[in-house]
Amino acid sequence: MSLFDLVLFPIVGAAGIVAISSVVKERGSLFGVFAIASLSFMAFTLFQTAGLIPSSYWIEGYPPPLGVVLYADSFSLFMVSLFVLMGIIVTLYSLKYMSEDSGLEKYYALLLLLISGLTGVAISGDLFTLFVFWELMCIASYALVAFRKDRWEPIEAGFKYLVMSTIGSLIALYGISILYGMTGTLNIAEIASRMPSSWTIEGYFSIAMIISGFGVTAAIFPFHSWLPDAHPAAPSPISALLSGVVIKAGVYSILRVLFSVLGPARYDFGTMLLILGVATMTVANLLVFPQRDIKRFLAFSSIANVGIIITAAGVAAYVAYHSPADIHVAYLALAGGAFHILNHAIGKGLLFLASGNFIHEIKSRDIVDLEGISKRMPYSAASFSLGALSLGGIPPLAGFWSKLIIILSLLYLSSAPLMVAVAVIMILNSLFSAAYYVWLIQRISFKPVKADGAKEAGPLMLVPVLVLAVLCVAVTLALPYFLDIVNSVANALLG
Amino acid sequence: MIYSATAMALILIGIYCIATKHNMIKIIIGIEIICAGVNLNFISLAWDGQQSDPLASSVVLVSIAIGAAIAAFALAFVMNAFKQTGSSDARKLRRLRW
Numbered sequence: 001m002s003l004f005d006l007v008l009f010p011i012v013g014a015a016g017i018v019a020i021s022s023v024v025k026e027r028g029s030l031f032g033v034f035a036i037a038s039l040s041f042m043a044f045t046l047f048q049t050a051g052l053i054p055s056s057y058w059i060e061g062y063p064p065p066l067g068v069v070l071y072a073d074s075f076s077l078f079m080v081s082l083f084v085l086m087g088i089i090v091t092l093y094s095l096k097y098m099s100e101d102s103g104l105e106k107y108y109a110l111l112l113l114l115i116s117g118l119t120g121v122a123i124s125g126d127l128f129t130l131f132v133f134w135e136l137m138c139i140a141s142y143a144l145v146a147f148r149k150d151r152w153e154p155i156e157a158g159f160k161y162l163v164m165s166t167i168g169s170l171i172a173l174y175g176i177s178i179l180y181g182m183t184g185t186l187n188i189a190e191i192a193s194r195m196p197s198s199w200t201i202e203g204y205f206s207i208a209m210i211i212s213g214f215g216v217t218a219a220i221f222p223f224h225s226w227l228p229d230a231h232p233a234a235p236s237p238i239s240a241l242l243s244g245v246v247i248k249a250g251v252y253s254i255l256r257v258l259f260s261v262l263g264p265a266r267y268d269f270g271t272m273l274l275i276l277g278v279a280t281m282t283v284a285n286l287l288v289f290p291q292r293d294i295k296r297f298l299a300f301s302s303i304a305n306v307g308i309i310i311t312a313a314g315v316a317a318y319v320a321y322h323s324p325a326d327i328h329v330a331y332l333a334l335a336g337g338a339f340h341i342l343n344h345a346i347g348k349g350l351l352f353l354a355s356g357n358f359i360h361e362i363k364s365r366d367i368v369d370l371e372g373i374s375k376r377m378p379y380s381a382a383s384f385s386l387g388a389l390s391l392g393g394i395p396p397l398a399g400f401w402s403k404l405i406i407i408l409s410l411l412y413l414s415s416a417p418l419m420v421a422v423a424v425i426m427i428l429n430s431l432f433s434a435a436y437y438v439w440l441i442q443r444i445s446f447k448p449v450k451a452d453g454a455k456e457a458g459p460l461m462l463v464p465v466l467v468l469a470v471l472c473v474a475v476t477l478a479l480p481y482f483l484d485i486v487n488s489v490a491n492a493l494l495g
Numbered sequence: 496m497i498y499s500a501t502a503m504a505l506i507l508i509g510i511y512c513i514a515t516k517h518n519m520i521k522i523i524i525g526i527e528i529i530c531a532g533v534n535l536n537f538i539s540l541a542w543d544g545q546q547s548d549p550l551a552s553s554v555v556l557v558s559i560a561i562g563a564a565i566a567a568f569a570l571a572f573v574m575n576a577f578k579q580t581g582s583s584d585a586r587k588l589r590r591l592r593w
Binding site for chain 1 (some may be wrong): 499506510513519522529530532533536537540541548550551553554557558559561564566568569572573575576579580585
């Protein structure tokens with residue numbers, strides 16, 4: 001078992017599904033079960049690799065820094081476990097949700113390719129491998145957004161997503177090519193060691209290209225405008241996957257390149273990340289309120305949460321550059337950011353899947369039509385409320401702790417006026433998000449029932465939602481264990 | 496140096512093309528121009544005065560293949576949009592606003 005198997009299993013699964021589909025036609029659930037099986041193999045491999053980190057893999061005869069290298073540390077494995085977890089849950093959910101669509105062999109094959117691309121991004125040890133898996137992930141997600149291609153909305157949203165995201169990837173590749181020009185290699189560890197010890201103007205140029213390139217997929221303001229179109233247009237399970245993990249892959253790539261390759265002690269990108277993070281969360285939180293479409297509402301909230309994660313990374317980089325004496329604050333901030341990645345993936349996955357249950361039942365995404373739905377669909381609505389409270393940052397649920405850690409790390413640095421300003425804006429944003437989530441819960445729970453005929457979703461759609469709701473609570477109960485994990489993530493990034 | 500400058504010019508031309516053209520096919524051509532610019536930059540940075548680094552050439556070969564995949568995929572989008580709106584004008588796809 002090696003790292004290579006992690007990306008191999010889903011690709012083999014995708015090829016297998018396409019091969020089977022030429023013999024067995026129109027058996028959607030069979031392909032779904034096959035997809036779950038190959039993801040389970042992947043999860044099994046992941047458990048075996050988990051004890052061996054940091055580990056690397058390369059093709060025989062092409063040792064690093066020459067050839068393709070896969071490398072996993074605790075940050076990579078943290079991300080891969082999120083991808084596999086969300087992949088299995090979403091595939092399980094799709095068995096029923098997508099059962100009325102046709103062409104399901106393509107759907108499940110693309111889903112597996114998406115998971116494979118995400119995994120490859122997280123475990124690649126050189127920047128070009130990262131780019132190749134990045135494009136695999138992007139192409140699979142364009143196709144999945146536009147899966148219902150006979151309607152106008154997915155095509156329009158998908159084309160917008162394709163154009164913006166492709167420009168972003170190419171700009172990021174341009175940044176990578178500048179790093180290559182500076183050091184003559186693409187291996188992440190090798191670039192870091194060959195990098196000149198003081199800052200250069202090319203280095204800052206490549207930072208700008210990398211942030212704005214990968215920032216398109218991470219939905220950082222002002223590159224976020226594809227996201228609120230693409231998430232509602234996609235089928236609900238895909239929205240959960242896009243919002244839960246695909247935008248996190250963008251955040252991962254930014255953090256990996258900035259922290260592991262360029263180094264926060266050499267380049268002052270902390271201020272840039274802080275400004276972008278604060279702008280992202282403020283703009284997105286202000287745009288949540290006018291939304292009537294529940295999935296657009298959740299999509300804007302995803303952008304706001306990316307802002308929080310980027311702010312946490314900004315604090316870490318700012319501290320590492322400006323006051324290396326307080327480096328423990330940088331670890332704290334990065335741990336908070338990583339914890340928020342986990343909480344947002346689980347919470348937003350839960351919200352999109354639960355709202356998928358509502359949409360499947362009443363065929364409308366308008367919040368007005370959803371009023372009072374909890375009287376008819378109690379389990380889905382209860383899980384939805386749990387996820388909303390967690391992301392709104394209501395104690396003692398998981399989302400509260402990650403926001404608390406980030407705000408605490410900001411308050412540690414109260415001698416710097418910038419940090420105080422960021423802390424104030426972030427606290428205001430947290431209160432604002434708590435307000436709109438509680439307002440949403442009030443709409444779906446306490447208003448008179450609009451959709452009288454609605455019935456609770458079947459077990460296949462309810463189980464994934466309930467599993468995620470239990471996970472939301474479990475993260476709080478097992479808080480010390482998860483804090484250990486996110487601490488090791490911060491250690492992997494800061495060295 | 497002149498190649499790097501040309502690469503940058505190509506990227507800017509591509510972005511200009513995407514920003515100003517309304518035909519979906521022309522937007523895709525813009526993407527491909529950016530792709531060519533980035534590839535050219537890789538190749539130009541591989542030259543160290545005596546020889547060219549083979550790593551960059553292999554990287555660019557894969558990158559060209561990826562560019563072709565994206566173009567093929569984008570053209571499939573154009574076909575589907577054409578089936579629905581009867582034109583390849585991106586202005587017809589304006590129903591989604593922020």
